[in-house]
Each structure stands twice: as structure tokens, then as C-alpha cells.
Amino acid sequence: xxxxxxxxxxxxxxxxxxxxxxxxxxxxxxxxxxxxxxxxxxxxxxxxxxxxxxxxxxxxxxxxxxxxxxxxxxxxxxxxxxxxxxxxxxxxxxxxxxxxxxxxxxxxxxxxxxxxxxxxxxxxxxxxxxxxxxxxxxxxxxxxxxxxxxxxxxxxxxxxxxxxxxxxxxxxxxxxxxxxxxxxxxxxxxxxxxxxxxxxxxxxxxxxxxxxxxxxxxxxxxxxxxxxxxxxxxxxxxxxxxxxxxxxxxxxxxxxxxxxxxxxxxxxxxxxxxxxxxxxxxxxxxxxxxxxxxxxxxxxxxxxxxxxxxxxxxxxxxxxxxxxxxxxxxxxxxxxxxxxxxxxxxxxxxxxxxxxxxxxxxxxxxxxxxxxxxxxxxxxxxxxxxxxxxxxxxxxxxxxxxxxxxxxxxxxxxxxxxxxxxxxxxxxxxxxxxxxxxxxxxxxxxxxxxxxxxxxxxxxxxxxxxxxxxxxxxxxxxxxxxxxxxxxxxxxxxxxxxxxxxxxxxx
Numbered sequence: 001x002x003x004x005x006x007x008x009x010x011x012x013x014x015x016x017x018x019x020x021x022x023x024x025x026x027x028x029x030x031x032x033x034x035x036x037x038x039x040x041x042x043x044x045x046x047x048x049x050x051x052x053x054x055x056x057x058x059x060x061x062x063x064x065x066x067x068x069x070x071x072x073x074x075x076x077x078x079x080x081x082x083x084x085x086x087x088x089x090x091x092x093x094x095x096x097x098x099x100x101x102x103x104x105x106x107x108x109x110x111x112x113x114x115x116x117x118x119x120x121x122x123x124x125x126x127x128x129x130x131x132x133x134x135x136x137x138x139x140x141x142x143x144x145x146x147x148x149x150x151x152x153x154x155x156x157x158x159x160x161x162x163x164x165x166x167x168x169x170x171x172x173x174x175x176x177x178x179x180x181x182x183x184x185x186x187x188x189x190x191x192x193x194x195x196x197x198x199x200x201x202x203x204x205x206x207x208x209x210x211x212x213x214x215x216x217x218x219x220x221x222x223x224x225x226x227x228x229x230x231x232x233x234x235x236x237x238x239x240x241x242x243x244x245x246x247x248x249x250x251x252x253x254x255x256x257x258x259x260x261x262x263x264x265x266x267x268x269x270x271x272x273x274x275x276x277x278x279x280x281x282x283x284x285x286x287x288x289x290x291x292x293x294x295x296x297x298x299x300x301x302x303x304x305x306x307x308x309x310x311x312x313x314x315x316x317x318x319x320x321x322x323x324x325x326x327x328x329x330x331x332x333x334x335x336x337x338x339x340x341x342x343x344x345x346x347x348x349x350x351x352x353x354x355x356x357x358x359x360x361x362x363x364x365x366x367x368x369x370x371x372x373x374x375x376x377x378x379x380x381x382x383x384x385x386x387x388x389x390x391x392x393x394x395x396x397x398x399x400x401x402x403x404x405x406x407x408x409x410x411x412x413x414x415x416x417x418x419x420x421x422x423x424x425x426x427x428x429x430x431x432x433x434x435x436x437x438x439x440x441x442x443x444x445x446x447x448x449x450x451x452x453x454x455x456x457x458x459x460x461x462x463x464x465x466x467x468x469x470x471x472x473x474x475x476x477x478x479x480x481x482x483x484x485x486x487x488x489x490x491x492x493x494x495x496x497x498x499x500x501x502x503x504x505x506x507x
Contacts, residue, residue, distance in 0.1 A: 418442030462489025
């Protein structure tokens with residue numbers, strides 16, 4: 001095999017993933033680094049999509065590349081799959097921990113993801129400008145969670161920073177490039193590009209596009225790209241700023257438009273010099289996928305016979321969010337109601353979605369960061385289809401949980417509210433029986449339905465028409481008191497029987 005020229009193998013800029021708890025300052029850190037405001041444009045202050053950015057930073061005495069690519073992984077727990085995928089493509093992770101709050105549950109989850117990915121990581125102790133910041137306490141807290149920093153029982157590098165003021169951020173960037181140099185990251189510019197799909201979406205005007213990270217090789221106009229089964233000609237390459245470039249190489253985040261189908265987020269892609277080679281590989285992949293689908297077809301989980309099935313259609317603006325919403329819906333469990341996702345796709349909520357929902361009784365269309373076409377609204381109103389759109393994922397899951405509770409079929413159950421032991425019987429006229437007894441638990445009230453129990457077996461039912469306590473008419477008699485009762489019942493009540501007063505409740 002012919003070796004590539006030595007000049008084609010060059011230092012590769014590191015791909016860095018920022019991870020940590022939801023409000024410990026990941027977005028603020030990226031804001032400062034790229035001098036733009038992401039937080040203000042995100043609903044609820046949460047980064048909802050996995051994105052990629054590239055920055056220039058030249059560190060002293062470091063020979064590695066002076067570019068760094070950042071993957072901004074979302075902070076909300078529903079996006080753990082996306083976070084895990086982010087760590088999978090990254091070379092270095094930065095674990096952001098607040099100097100005020102220390103280690104939180106999502107910090108632990110992020111740490112587990114980093115460990116599973118097996119990549120080096122740096123701890124950024126953020127919010128050191130806050131009055132309650134305590135760096136030493138944070139180091140101790142990290143050690144308690146098996147994260148051992150340099151000088152504190154371990155070898156994990158750390159940098160105290162203030163993402164708000166920028167304190168320590170240049171030193172953090174220096175550390176990233178130093179770790180990259182130690183990892184000896186290199187790439188071969190002479191090879192066709194390969195890498196990972198980090199996001200995909202459908203634009204009604206432009207078509208199907210994807211955000212890609214090149215991990216090796218070079219991508220040029222005129223090539224063809226294949227991400228599993230999805231193929232696209234390379235007519236235009238957009239960098240992360242939206243500017244067109246003639247070619248791109250490793251670690252660069254780019255956007256490609258023109259895929260014949262929506263690429264799977266997390267899929268690996270490969271570039272080919274001509275369409276024939278790309279189509280040949282596409283055919284091979286399709287054959288393999290077809291066999292896998294046949295194998296998996298038998299594994300269908302049956303639904304309970306009495307379960308109420310709620311059909312759901314999910315529409316989002318980007319592919320990565322689809323799986324996050326599915327995961328969130330899987331968490332919502334009810335005994336007698338089941339969510340069934342009948343369709344999911346990227347794009348606006350259109351007439352076809354509304355027609356599909358109209359054909360399924362009680363269907364719900366859930367939209368996330370997407371618009372609803374007027375035609376879809378008209379069809380939904382005509383057929384009573386529910387369409388709800390959201391910008392924040394936990395609001396979506398909360399609404400669905402409430403809706404399922406509202407739709408859960410109610411079962412009426414008996415609740416015993418009082419019991420009385422029969423001490424004596426006095427008279428009986430038709431079904432009216434006058435008896436004496438003692439309330440042993442709860443309360444007996446006029447009008448209450450009762451079960452007549454003999455030796456713990458129900459022999460009949462009746463109703464309390466009247467109560468007397470100390471020879472005075474009473475509406476209710478409480479526990480521990482003796483009373484006289486008039487009971488309407490077809491069964492003859494005898495001394496020693498027990499009356500159980502009950503009410504019907506919906507469960």
C-alpha cells in the first residue's frame with residue numbers, strides 16, 4: 001500500500017465537548033468563548049440542540065493546531081442520549097462544575113458518560129466570582145464522587161473560571177490544546193472525509209440538511225457523501241458561520257444540504273469521489289439493514305387487552321430532539337393508558353399529519369420548536385384532533401402526563417367508611433328493620449349504603465334510613481357510640497352481624 005506524503009498527516013484540532021449540570025454555566029462558557037449570546041435565544045435558558053462551533057486560540061509553547069471545535073451538548077436530562085453521542089465524537093471533555101453548588105446528579109451522569117467514552121477530561125470550576133463560591137470545598141466534593149483533581153489526590157487537570165467575567169477562560173483553552181498535544185491528535189488530509197452526523201433537519205425551502213463533524217480526511221465540492229443510507233451530492237459546503245467554503249477538513253463542523261433521506265443523528269459518514277461508488281455502498285448498506293429489520297420484526301410487545309391506547313404523532317425541527325422526546329414519553333407510565341407513537345418526523349405540522357391523526361381516535365400531535373400549517377389546523381378543528389406545540393421539553397412531558405391522567409378510564413371502587421356490630425334486633429315491617437348496635441370504627445350516617453356481613457361473609461345489602469343516639473334522632477354516629485338504626489334491607493339482620501357502611505369512589 002502506497003504511503004501518503006508526510007505533509008498530508010498533520011496535527012488535528014481537538015473536538016471538545018462541554019458537559020455538566022443544567023445551570024452550572026456550560027452555555028455561558030461557550031457564550032464567552034465565541035462572543036455571541038446563545039442563552040438569550042433559547043427558551044427557558046436551556047440549550048435544546050446539539051451544535052458545533054470552531055474557535056481560534058494560540059497557546060504559548062504548544063505546537064498543536066490552534067483551532068478548537070466545541071460540541072455544545074444540551075443540559076436537560078432528556079438529552080442524555082445526545083450527550084452520550086457528543087462524548088462519543090469528542091476527543092476531550094470539559095466537565096463544568098459550579099463552585100457554589102458542587103456535584104449534582106447531572107454532573108455524575110456526565111462524568112459516567114465521559115468515563116464510558118474513555119476520553120481525557122478537564123474540570124472547569126465555574127462561578128468563582130459568586131459570593132458563595134468555595135473552590136476548596138468543590139475539590140473535596142469532587143473527590144467524594146471519585147473525581148480526583150491534580151494536587152488533590154489525582155491527575156485530572158482543572159481550571160477555576162468565571163464564564164460570566166471570562167476569568168480563567170484563556171487558561172482553560174490553553175489546557176485544552178495542551179491535552180490535545182499530549183494525545184497526539186493527527187489526521188490525513190489526503191483521504192476522503194469521514195466523520196459523524198451531529199444534527200439533521202428538514203427545511204421546507206432548502207430540503208434535508210445535516211450538521212457534520214469531519215474526524216478525518218478532506219471534503220471537496222463534487223464529492224458524494226453517504227451517512228448510512230442517506231446520500232447527498234456535495235454542491236455547497238457551509239461552515240459553522242453559514243459561509244460557503246470550497247473544501248473542509250478534520251474537526252471542522254459543516255452543514256451539507258441535499259440528502260435524499262434524513263440522516264440518522266450519530267451515524268458515521270464517508271465521502272466518495274463519485275456517485276457510482278457512493279450508490280454501490282448505499283445498496284450494500286440497504287441490504288444489511290433489510291436483514292436486520294426482518295430479524296427484529298418478531299419482537300413486538302403486546303398491549304394489555306383493557307389498555308386505552310393514545311396515538312401520538314411527534315414533529316420536531318431537528319432529528320436529535322425526536323429521540324429525546326421519545327425517551328421522555330417512555331418515562332410516563334400509567335396502569336390503564338398507553339402511548340403509541342404512530343408517526344414521527346422532522347418538519348412543520350402539515351395537513352398529512354392532521355389527516356393521519358384524524359384516522360386514529362383520540363390522537364394527539366405534539367410539536368417541538370416547529371410551526372403548524374393553517375390546513376392542519378382546519379382539519380384538526382373539523383375532526384377534533386389535539387395539536388400542542390412546545391419550546392421546552394419538560395413542559396411537553398408535564399402536559400402529556402396531565403392529559404393521560406385526564407383520559408385514564410375511571411374505575412369505581414367501594415371504600416368502607418364505618419362499621420357497626422349489631423347487638424339486638426327490635427322489629428321488622430316489610431323491609432324496614434329496627435336494630436341496636438355499636439359503631440366499632442369510622443362513622444355511620446343517615447342515607448349510607450351498607451353491606452350486611454355474617455361471619456365475615458356478605459349476605460346482603462341495605463341502606464340506613466334513620467339513626468338514634470340516646471333516644472334522640474341523629475344524622476351521624478361516631479366510633480365508640482351505641483345507637484339505634486332503621487335499616488332498609490331485604491335480608492333479615494340478626495344479632496352478631498356486622499354492618500359496613502361504604503361509599504363509591506373513582507380510582
